[in-house]
Amino acid sequence: LAKTTQPISMDSYEGQEVNITCSHNNIATNDYITWYQQFPSQGPRFIIQGYKTKVTNEVASLFIPADRKSSTLSLPRVSLSDTAVYYCLVVGMDSSYKLIFGSGTRLLVRP
Amino acid sequence: DTAVSQTPKYLVTQMGNDKSIKCEQNLGHDTMYWYKQDSKKFLKIMFSYNNKELIINETVPNRFSPKSPDKAHLNLHINSLELGDSAVYFCASSQDLTISEQYFGPGTRLTVT
Numbered sequence: 279l280a281k282t283t284q285p286i287s288m289d290s291y292e293g294q295e296v297n298i299t300c301s302h303n304n305i306a307t308n309d310y311i312t313w314y315q316q317f318p319s320q321g322p323r324f325i326i327q328g329y330k331t332k333v334t335n336e337v338a339s340l341f342i343p344a345d346r347k348s349s350t351l352s353l354p355r356v357s358l359s360d361t362a363v364y365y366c367l368v369v370g371m372d373s374s375y376k377l378i379f380g381s382g383t384r385l386l387v388r389p
Numbered sequence: 390d391t392a393v394s395q396t397p398k399y400l401v402t403q404m405g406n407d408k409s410i411k412c413e414q415n416l417g418h419d420t421m422y423w424y425k426q427d428s429k430k431f432l433k434i435m436f437s438y439n440n441k442e443l444i445i446n447e448t449v450p451n452r453f454s455p456k457s458p459d460k461a462h463l464n465l466h467i468n469s470l471e472l473g474d475s476a477v478y479f480c481a482s483s484q485d486l487t488i489s490e491q492y493f494g495p496g497t498r499l500t501v502t
Contacts, residue, residue: 312489321393321479321493322432363430367489374489375420376445379432 282366287384296353298383300366303347308371311342311349316363316382325364326351353385361387392416393494395480401500402470410465410497412480420444421463422481422491423455432479438463439486470501 284300302311310329314322326333328340328349339352353360363382370376393414402408414421422445423435437445441457452468467474480494 310489316432319496321481321496322491323493324490327489365432369489375422375437375439375483375486375491377434377489377491381431 282368282380284364284366284380284383286381287386289386289388290356291388292357293355296356296360296385296387298351298353298364298366298385299348300351301348302366302368305346305368306370309368310371311340311346312367312369312377313338313340313351314365314367314377314379316365318362322365322379327369356385356387358387358389361385391495393480393482393492395478395494395497397497398495399498399500401502403502404470404472406470407466407468408470408499409467410478410480410499412463412465412494414461414480414482414492414494416482416484416492418482418492419460419485420483420488421457421460422483423463423465424479424481424493426477426479426496428476436463436465444486467499470499472501475499475501 282302290296312327313325316322326340333340341350365382396411420439422437426432435449436455438457454466457463477496477498479496481491483491
């Protein structure tokens, strides 16, 4: 499974847009990108998933360039409650159930 | 209603004891998992069950024995607890093996003294 690299931590302020980039240079053709969010003392929560170009839902957008070697999770107008750890995962289509979590990005949103 | 629930939420016990953690999901999912999150916050999959059948056993000591009495339940029994077993254990479920969207429970914080 492709290894992912993402920043250890990021700081932002309420109301700003936050972009968290993840690199996955060894992503395979059958892999897709999935992002999870984890609040303190809670289990991770699925945010968004995509294969290429752009995916948007009510929570976030996911941008994936043509070479798919990186992806960017975009959180519009963050609030204090978006303070959490964000995990980027590369998941194989033939092993969708096997999630491998890295160290994630700790996002701190300040007032 | 809680989608994935675990009991207990906290568990403090001594080395050498045997303990169980229970997990239930009311989502009608076919697949359930156990994860371990250690003090460094790394989350690692331990087991996966699909329709009560073991799918993944990720180099976990055989002191850990999952049991799935039915699709909605996946319990974790741990024998001869060791200090290194101290961690937060998360149960999760997904619709089936093809879906990477997993629903996690609130976690059970196990402390072995």
